[in-house]
Amino acid sequence: xxxxxxxxxxxxxxxxxxxxxxxxxxxxxxxxxxxxxxxxxxxxxxxxxxxxxxxxxxxxxxxxxxxxxxxxxxxxxxxxxxxxxxxxxxxxxxxxxxxxxxxxxxxxxxxxxxxxxxxxxxxxxxxxxxxxxxxxxxxxxxxxxxxxxxxxxxxxxxxxxxxxxxxxxxxxxxxxxxxxxxxxxxxxxxxxxxxxxxxxxxxxxxxxxxxxxxxxxxxxxxxxxxxxxxxxxxxxxxxxxxxxxxxxxxxxxxxxxxxxxxxxxxxxxxxxxxxxxxxxxxxxxxxxxxxxxxxxxxxxxxxxxxxxxxxxxxxxxxxxxxxxxxxxxxxxxxxxxxxxxxxxxxxxxxxxxxxxxxxxxxxxxxxxxxxxxxxxxxxxxxxxxxxxxxxxxxxxxxxxxxxxxxxxxxxxxxxxxxxxxxxxxxxxxxxxxxxxxxxxxxxxxxxxxxxxxxxxxxxxxxxxxxxxxxxxxxxxxxxxxxxxxxxxxxxxxxxxxxxxxxxxxxxxxxxxxxxxxxxxxxxxxxxxxxxxxxxxxxxxxxxxxxxxxxxxxxxxxxxxxxxxxxxxxxxxxxxxxxxxxxxxxxxxxxxxxxxxxxxxxxxxxxx
Numbered sequence: 268x269x270x271x272x273x274x275x276x277x278x279x280x281x282x283x284x285x286x287x288x289x290x291x292x293x294x295x296x297x298x299x300x301x302x303x304x305x306x307x308x309x310x311x312x313x314x315x316x317x318x319x320x321x322x323x324x325x326x327x328x329x330x331x332x333x334x335x336x337x338x339x340x341x342x343x344x345x346x347x348x349x350x351x352x353x354x355x356x357x358x359x360x361x362x363x364x365x366x367x368x369x370x371x372x373x374x375x376x377x378x379x380x381x382x383x384x385x386x387x388x389x390x391x392x393x394x395x396x397x398x399x400x401x402x403x404x405x406x407x408x409x410x411x412x413x414x415x416x417x418x419x420x421x422x423x424x425x426x427x428x429x430x431x432x433x434x435x436x437x438x439x440x441x442x443x444x445x446x447x448x449x450x451x452x453x454x455x456x457x458x459x460x461x462x463x464x465x466x467x468x469x470x471x472x473x474x475x476x477x478x479x480x481x482x483x484x485x486x487x488x489x490x491x492x493x494x495x496x497x498x499x500x501x502x503x504x505x506x507x508x509x510x511x512x513x514x515x516x517x518x519x520x521x522x523x524x525x526x527x528x529x530x531x532x533x534x535x536x537x538x539x540x541x542x543x544x545x546x547x548x549x550x551x552x553x554x555x556x557x558x559x560x561x562x563x564x565x566x567x568x569x570x571x572x573x574x575x576x577x578x579x580x581x582x583x584x585x586x587x588x589x590x591x592x593x594x595x596x597x598x599x600x601x602x603x604x605x606x607x608x609x610x611x612x613x614x615x616x617x618x619x620x621x622x623x624x625x626x627x628x629x630x631x632x633x634x635x636x637x638x639x640x641x642x643x644x645x646x647x648x649x650x651x652x653x654x655x656x657x658x659x660x661x662x663x664x665x666x667x668x669x670x671x672x673x674x675x676x677x678x679x680x681x682x683x684x685x686x687x688x689x690x691x692x693x694x695x696x697x698x699x700x701x702x703x704x705x706x707x708x709x710x711x712x713x714x715x716x717x718x719x720x721x722x723x724x725x726x727x728x729x730x731x732x733x734x735x736x737x738x739x740x741x742x743x744x745x746x747x748x749x750x751x752x753x754x755x756x757x758x759x760x761x762x763x764x765x766x767x768x769x770x771x772x773x774x775x776x777x778x779x780x781x782x783x784x785x786x787x788x789x790x791x792x793x794x795x796x797x798x799x800x801x802x803x804x805x806x807x808x809x810x811x812x813x814x815x816x817x818x819x820x821x822x823x824x825x826x827x828x829x830x831x832x833x834x835x836x837x838x839x840x841x842x843x844x845x846x847x848x849x850x851x852x853x854x855x856x857x858x859x860x861x862x863x864x865x866x867x868x869x870x871x872x873x874x
Contacts (some may be wrong), residue, residue: 272428275484291459318466319599321448321597321598322374322375323372323373323595324376324378324596325356326377326378327378327436327564330382332386333353333386333626334352336714338642340642348588348622349622350592351621352392353406353409355622357627358630362624367836370467375523376418377416378420379422379424379527379563381404381431381435382724383407384642385641388745394432402637404438405637405723406435408782411438412629417442417444418439419443419525419527419563420482421563421564422489425486425540429497430432443458443480445479445480448500449498451498457464458480459477461480462477465784474521477526477574479494479514479524480525480526481506482502482525482528484503484544484855485534485544486498486818487540487823488539488821488828489819492837506556507557515556520609524547524559528562529564530562530586530587531546534821537820558584559614560586561582561596565587566589568617570617571616571617583751585616588618596833598614598616599617600817601613646713652853653853656854658706662763662773665865668720669775671854671856674777677696680812680834684810689731689833692731695737696776697812697813700771701723703721706719714845718844718847725840726836726839727835728829728832729834730827731833734807736830739826740776744775745789746762746766748763748866749767753868758774760775762785765789776800776863779797780796781794781864783865784866786869818835
């Protein structure tokens with residue numbers, strides 16, 4: 268669809284008007300308990316006209332429709348007894364619409380919708396929505412049924428390639444927004460940048476609510492293979508500064524930003540991209556004219572955060588609901604009619620917890636067949652294991668279950684390079700503990716057991732590194748540990764994730780042996796680094812089997828992103844592991860596990 272103003276306003280106005288005509292009269296703000304001080308009488312001495320409405324928001328749904336964990340094959344649960352999924356969100360949304368009047372509400376999302384569960388994987392890869400006469404994506408079916416008004420693009424929307432994303436977009440009955448996702452050749456928006464929704468009020472003056480969608484600049488790194496030369500992703504702040512004034516000049520009374528970007532101003536990719544990854548606070552501070560920001564991407568819970576805009580001195584309200592549909596954000600917005608236009612009198616935000624309600628049977632019934640298919644798919648038996656293996660201690664010990672990932676990756680790369688110019692070089696492999704609850708049981712191994720080792724859609728590459736680069740790579744990784752003096756007690760609950768490093772950004776490397784001295788400062792921890800028993804020569808050359816996230820700069824590890832690529836393929840590492848188990852028949856750690864690294868303090872092992 269050509270992205271001219273008339274098209275946007277026409278389609279969004281029509282959608283907004285139809286939504287706005289449903290239901291009864293709007294409730295004046297006084298009746299909802301939101302009083303406003305400081306406003307004088309309206310025209311000719313009458314009390315000023317007021318109107319209140321609510322914008323609901325979700326983010327980082329990651330393929331969750333049901334309150335179900337496809338890896339454990341049971342209802343989702345965690346230590347806090349959170350619940351997940353769009354079926355729960357649907358119930359909360361219905362409650363809010365009943366309370367406020369549907370015509371006084373909007374519902375938006377901040378991205379990362381179509382990747383993250385075996386349900387979303389199945390409809391991307393096993394029974395793909397892109398096939399001729401293919402199915403409608405379960406996330407599209409659920410979000411259409413719930414009645415979303417708009418959703419921003421997340422970075423994981425690009426994991427399965429642009430054609431699948433375009434098919435998903437086509438299946439939605441609401442726009443996918445991304446003002447900073449541009450066509451690489453024309454530099455024009457590749458997706459609709461915004462939508463303007465019109466809400467009817469009892470006073471005859473409609474309210475024009477603009478929703479601007481912003482996605483994450485890191486897509487250029489994390490999904491380079493899918494987007495390079497096709498799309499480009501400039502910074503959130505720059506694009507908001509372009510679009511917000513346009514929306515105001517089009518008559519927007521309220522501007523909401525749906526941003527797939529966290530609040531803390533950091534970037535996991537360092538300076539590889541000149542734009543900030545977690546930029547929501549910067550946008551609020553630096554771009555005037557925004558009333559509220561629905562925050563996504565960071566997977567944290569923010570009920571309400573008020574940020575003062577440096578140009579106007581006005582508060583901008585930020586809220587991030589917890590991922591997977593565990594929370595629903597409500598922005599309650601109170602307006603007053605002054606001098607011929609609606610002025611924002613107050614914005615507040617709060618969260619609802621989806622564990623307080625039942626799943627909406629309308630959603631669970633609608634997608635029962637899809638759910639059953641995926642449950643059957645993940646419960647296929649693909650082999651047997653001689654002993655049970657878990658990741659419980661993997662963040663601080665060399666465990667066989669992580670060795671399995673590295674073994675499969677090493678074998679895959681060796682086979683790919685066999686007979687070529689790099690065949691003689693030793694192959695090393697990196698892996699992370701993605702989940703502390705992954706396990707391979709003794710006895711029958713199902714597809715979900717193997718898939719649980721690798722919850723991300725990463726693919727495999729081979730990169731050329733030197734011994735010196737390998738040492739620096741391992742030093743960077745070892746910053747994951749909190750410095751702990753020799754003799755001091757070691758508490759594993761406080762040992763890892765130093766500097767907020769997530770588990771998936773701690774790599775162990777197989778094919779060499781080394782020790783990590785956690786008593787030493789960051790950058791001086793790797794000792795006794797050896798290959799086949801001899802100290803690693805800084806000039807020696809190795810092949811590193813590495814996932815595409817790391818190889819394209821994810822986590823900002825040194826050297827690997829600029830290292831020569833020797834080979835790559837497009838099959839998920841998870842599938843490679845599943846197929847390895849199928850063909851091996853038996854998973855026996857005696858054939859692949861070895862203790863290659865350990866934590867020490869002044870030469871004494873910690874464990």
